[in-house]
Amino acid sequence: MHSLIGQPSFNYFAHDVSNHVADFHHLAPAPLLKSRANFARGSPWPVMQGLNTVAGSEYVKTPRFPFRVIFHPELHLHKGFPDTYPGVSLFQQLSEGVKPGPVYKVYAIQTPEDDIKLDKAVHIANIVLTTELTTSTFGDQKLFFRHVRFDDDLVIRPEWIEPTRKILDDQFNRDTLFEYPDLPFE
Secondary structure, three states: OOOOOOOOOOOOOOOOEEOEOOOOOOOOOHHHHHHHHHHHHHOOOOOEEOOHHHHOEOOEOOOOOOOEEEEEEOHHHHOOOOOOOOOOOHHHHHHHHOOOEEEEEEEEEOOHHHOOOHHHOEEEEEEEEOOOOOOOHHHHHHOOOOOOEHHHHHHHOHHHHHHHHHHHHHHHOOOOOOOOOOOOOO
16 A cells, blocks of 8 residues: 555556555544554554565475565556546556556565665565456455564564554654655656
8 A cells, every 4th residue: 555545646556555554643633543543453553564474484484574565666657647537447547558568666675774765675576467457257356365464574573573663653753644755756
């Protein structure tokens, strides 16, 4: 996601997306703070998803994984869609505007200490679409992505607990909303 409160643009590729989104600040509107409180009942890390399962398996007892990943849209997609409502569904926009080829560059932020230091983002992969977009019964009705609790990452990387707590405290104690900056679009 880019943000728990969405974005003003209708462009799906307007911003980077990540497994961590910015926390609300303490002066956020009551409905947002109530949502955050509900998330926090399930985890003290309500705006973070874990990554350990993408690196581990029954054969990898101590997986190595980054603190955060960033999916950075390719420039032609970032600039290829309107910011205002174009009068057609998101599926129609995407099916007409996303063609086979590169879609995202994937970057890793290795540690909490490097969380917003964009110069520390390491390019680790590209996501490339090899066919046209289409609907399918499997994709529309059965495909399921399991969210991994960040708590599980911290069991493996307990040294991340205090710096992560500092990140969330800093975001929550601001007087304005913090948003993760996008990587540069080139």
